Amino acid sequence: MSTPVFAVPEPPAKADARPDPAARRRLPAAQRERQIVEAAAQFFAEHGLGGQTRELARGLGITHSAIFRYFPTKEALLDRVYEHVYVQRWNPAWGGLVGDRSQPLEARILRFYREYAEKIFDYVWVRIFVFSGLKGYDIAPRYLGIIRERVIHPICAEVRADLGLPSPDVVPLTEREIEAAWAMHGKVFYLAIRKFVYGWPIPQDLSQTIADDVSVFLDGAPRIFIESVASARTA
Numbered sequence: 367m368s369t370p371v372f373a374v375p376e377p378p379a380k381a382d383a384r385p386d387p388a389a390r391r392r393l394p395a396a397q398r399e400r401q402i403v404e405a406a407a408q409f410f411a412e413h414g415l416g417g418q419t420r421e422l423a424r425g426l427g428i429t430h431s432a433i434f435r436y437f438p439t440k441e442a443l444l445d446r447v448y449e450h451v452y453v454q455r456w457n458p459a460w461g462g463l464v465g466d467r468s469q470p471l472e473a474r475i476l477r478f479y480r481e482y483a484e485k486i487f488d489y490v491w492v493r494i495f496v497f498s499g500l501k502g503y504d505i506a507p508r509y510l511g512i513i514r515e516r517v518i519h520p521i522c523a524e525v526r527a528d529l530g531l532p533s534p535d536v537v538p539l540t541e542r543e544i545e546a547a548w549a550m551h552g553k554v555f556y557l558a559i560r561k562f563v564y565g566w567p568i569p570q571d572l573s574q575t576i577a578d579d580v581s582v583f584l585d586g587a588p589r590i591f592i593e594s595v596a597s598a599r600t601a
Contacts, residue, residue: 398436399436399446401426402433402436402437405422405425406444406446406447407447407450407490407494408490409422410444410447410497411490414500415444415501419440419443444503448505451494452495452509455491460482460516463477464517464520465523467527471524471525471528472580472581472584475580476576479579479580480576482517482554483554483572487558487561487562488562496563513551517551518544519534519539519544521547522547525591526595529588529591531592537598537599542590546583546586546587549583550580550582550583557575
């Protein structure tokens, strides 16, 4: 089977700081709100979450008060940015992908991470995520909670099933198992950090790199999971 090609997108060009004349036209409320959210996502990705909404308004060519007609606080605006950038990109079909035992475990995990990487390898997604953690906003913790429940724990459960080990309902997942899955997840995400935060080169086609990361995890998983379950049973 041929390896799918996953080409990494380039960061967008810097936005023109001059107000767009079209932005000053009277727009329907829903369209104006969407315009503000999309511009805010780009603005905070470039300037950090400490960026001032006054500057955002100036770039949009609207008054500062116009933003607050739609979003009473900066936190409310950031909540909408979170929904727009993170929640809307989550594919509900991923929920059953890792657990589909009609396919080999490696194929399931690999397919998930290739599809997931295509969504998150994005200038705005990565930079807002990092800035959120640095500034103490809850965007990163909220999203990591989703990853833990919908990705990390299901992967651990499927590794156990593949190895013939007790399910997490019988023997709760151990910290060691969970951290092994986080390490694989982190390796995929670090490629995005290298590109969109550090500006450091990464492979143009990430398909093989992701396949290698998944393979390394699964090669080491039997010893980690078997030892961890044995320790949990005797604890």
